[in-house]
Each structure stands twice: as C-alpha cells, then as structure tokens.
Amino acid sequence: MIPAHRSFRRLKRLISIEQVLAHRGLLGRCRRQRDSLVGPCPIHHGDNPRAFVVSRSKNLWRCFTACDAGGDLVELVRRLDQCSYSQVADYLSSLAREPLRIVVPIEPTHAPTKPFSPFRRRLPLDPEADLLRHKQIRPHTARRFETGRYHGRGFLRDAIGVRLHDPQANPIGYAARRLDPQQIRRYGKWKFPPRLPKNQLLYNFHRVRTRHPQALVIVECPWGVMRLHQIAIPAVALLGTHLAPAQHQLIRPLRIILMMDADPAGKKAASRICRQMHAHPDLSVASIPDGLDPDELTDDQLAASLRHLLF
Numbered sequence: 621m622i623p624a625h626r627s628f629r630r631l632k633r634l635i636s637i638e639q640v641l642a643h644r645g646l647l648g649r650c651r652r653q654r655d656s657l658v659g660p661c662p663i664h665h666g667d668n669p670r671a672f673v674v675s676r677s678k679n680l681w682r683c684f685t686a687c688d689a690g691g692d693l694v695e696l697v698r699r700l701d702q703c704s705y706s707q708v709a710d711y712l713s714s715l716a717r718e719p720l721r722i723v724v725p726i727e728p729t730h731a732p733t734k735p736f737s738p739f740r741r742r743l744p745l746d747p748e749a750d751l752l753r754h755k756q757i758r759p760h761t762a763r764r765f766e767t768g769r770y771h772g773r774g775f776l777r778d779a780i781g782v783r784l785h786d787p788q789a790n791p792i793g794y795a796a797r798r799l800d801p802q803q804i805r806r807y808g809k810w811k812f813p814p815r816l817p818k819n820q821l822l823y824n825f826h827r828v829r830t831r832h833p834q835a836l837v838i839v840e841c842p843w844g845v846m847r848l849h850q851i852a853i854p855a856v857a858l859l860g861t862h863l864a865p866a867q868h869q870l871i872r873p874l875r876i877i878l879m880m881d882a883d884p885a886g887k888k889a890a891s892r893i894c895r896q897m898h899a900h901p902d903l904s905v906a907s908i909p910d911g912l913d914p915d916e917l918t919d920d921q922l923a924a925s926l927r928h929l930l931f
C-alpha cells in the first residue's frame with residue numbers, strides 16, 4: 621500500500637480543485653478572474669460572491685470570510701465532506717480514474733443548505749468609535765442601536781458591529797462594517813453573518829413597527845437610520861440597494877419615502893425600487909445633494925430634504 625501522503629502528492633498532481641468543483645456542480649457558481657476562480661464559499665455555504673478564491677496554477681483555495689481558512693485539494697475535500705483523510709483519498713482516487721471531462725460551467729445547483737443559525741449573544745461594543753463620530757452618530761444613539769467598535773476577535777474583529785434583529789425583534793447577530801481600507805477594497809464595506817436571510821429583513825423595522833408611524837424613510841445602510849433617529853424621523857435600512865418582495869411586504873401599508881445614496885448605484889437603485897413599488901399607494905423620493913450619502917448630510921440638510929415629504 622502506498623503511504624497516504626505519497627498518494628496524496630500524486631492525486632494533487634492529477635486532479636485540480638476546479639475538477640472537484642465541477643464534479644460537484646459547484647463550478648457554475650464561480651467566475652474566472654485570470655488565474656483565479658472566485659465565488660461563494662461552498663464550505664460554509666455563504667452568499668458573498670467573492671468569499672472563496674481558488675488559484676488554478678497553485679491548485680490552492682482560500683475562504684476569506686466565515687471560514688477564514690485555506691489549503692490544498694485534500695483540505696478542501698476534507699472540509700466539504702467533513703470526512704477523514706482516508707475517505708478523501710478514496711474519493712480523489714475514484715475521481716482520478718474517471719475520464720477527464722471537458723469542464724463546462726454548470727448551472728448553479730442547490731448546494732446542501734444549512735439553515736441560518738442566529739447568534740443571540742450580546743457583544744460589548746465601544747460607542748466612542750471614530751467612524752461613528754465621523755458619521756455624527758452620538759454615543760447615546762450608538763448604545764441604543766447596539767453599535768460600536770468591537771475590540772475582540774472573531775467575526776467582528778477590526779470592525780464596527782451593528783446588532784441585527786428579525787422583524788419580531790429577536791436578536792440574530794451582527795453586521796460588521798470593516799475598517800481596514802485594504803479589506804474594504806477587496807471585500808466591500810459590509811460583512812453579514814453566513815446565510816443571513818437579508819432579503820426578509822429591514823434594519824430597524826422591529827423598532828419602528830411598534831410605534832406605528834404614518835411615514836417611513838428607507839435608506840441603504842444603518843448609519844442613515846441612526847442619523848434620522850437623532851432628528852426623530854423613523855427609518856429602516858435595506859442593508860444594500862435591493863428591495864425584495866418580503867421586505868416590501870413588511871412596509872406595504874405605510875407611506876414610504878425613499879432616500880438612497882446620491883451616487884450612481886443609489887440613483888439606479890432608487891429608480892428600480894420605484895418601478896417595483898409602482899403600485900404602492902404613497903411613495904416619494906427624497907433628493908439629497910449629489911454624491912452624498914444621507915449620513916454625510918448635516919441634521920439641517922437631512923430635515924430639509926424630508927420635511928416637505930413628511931408633513
């Protein structure tokens with residue numbers, strides 16, 4: 621019998637990570653970027669399309685989000701199947717015996733989906749964070765919204781945490797606003813818990829619903845909600861630029877004022893959402909100075925852009 625490590629060396633030469641992904645119908649979820657394959661992580665079943673990166677020349681992979689881990693072909697199969705090294709060897713040997721098929725991207729298949737598991741614990745957050753000061757969010761507001769700099773390790777490391785709740789007010793974990801410019805360039809500003817059902821949530825909805833407001837402002841991100849709260853205007857955030865049907869359902873009976881960022885993405889989103897909500901009885905769009913986000917305005921500017929729509 622060939623010792624496992626020697627046979628692994630041979631198998632790694634024979635089989636590519638790409639082949640394993642194709643074999644499992646996972647390749648269609650990845651995009652090719654020069655030498656890399658980039659896609660959602662098949663190990664933790666996240667939905668961030670840039671989480672999982674494969675170097676095709678090196679035959680190595682890495683998940684930059686929830687797993688925060690990487691390795692070779694063997695390690696990948698071991699994590700995908702949560703199996704032993706000898707089972708990995710069996711699987712790879714059988715794959716090596718298969719005739720090499722032309723690798724065509726396959727339609728996304730439904731990967732075995734684990735349900736979203738909400739994180740209920742409360743983490744200590746520092747409301748005196750520079751970013752919050754910069755966004756003119758007062759410590760009192762930050763405490764109320766359970767947001768602030770996290771000084772520990774784990775999901776919120778080097779980030780500002782923002783506590784999330786479902787529409788029934790159950791805490792379900794934290795969104796992380798990254799602070800490291802390099803990380804932001806690579807992965808974007810926000811990180812969400814794996815499998816968070818974002819399209820069924822509106823940030824802050826659980827707080828405003830109990831107050832039965834007549835009108836509600838929709839913004840893109842939590843900072844806008846907190847800024848509007850400081851001038852006593854109820855708001856929810858999409859946590860992005862898309863309005864899903866389930867989100868629309870939550871706010872259907874209310875007067876809605878859309879206040880997206882005044883950048884190209886925000887403007888495009890605003891007209892898309894207006895089209896989606898064309899049947900909504902009372903929808904208006906707040907205009908804010910070009911190039912700015914709601915959280916970049918002064919309180920007076922915020923109030924001025926909404927006053928005529930609210931009253």
Ligand SMILES: [Zn+2]
Nearest residue numbers: 661664683687
């Ligand atoms: Zn992962």
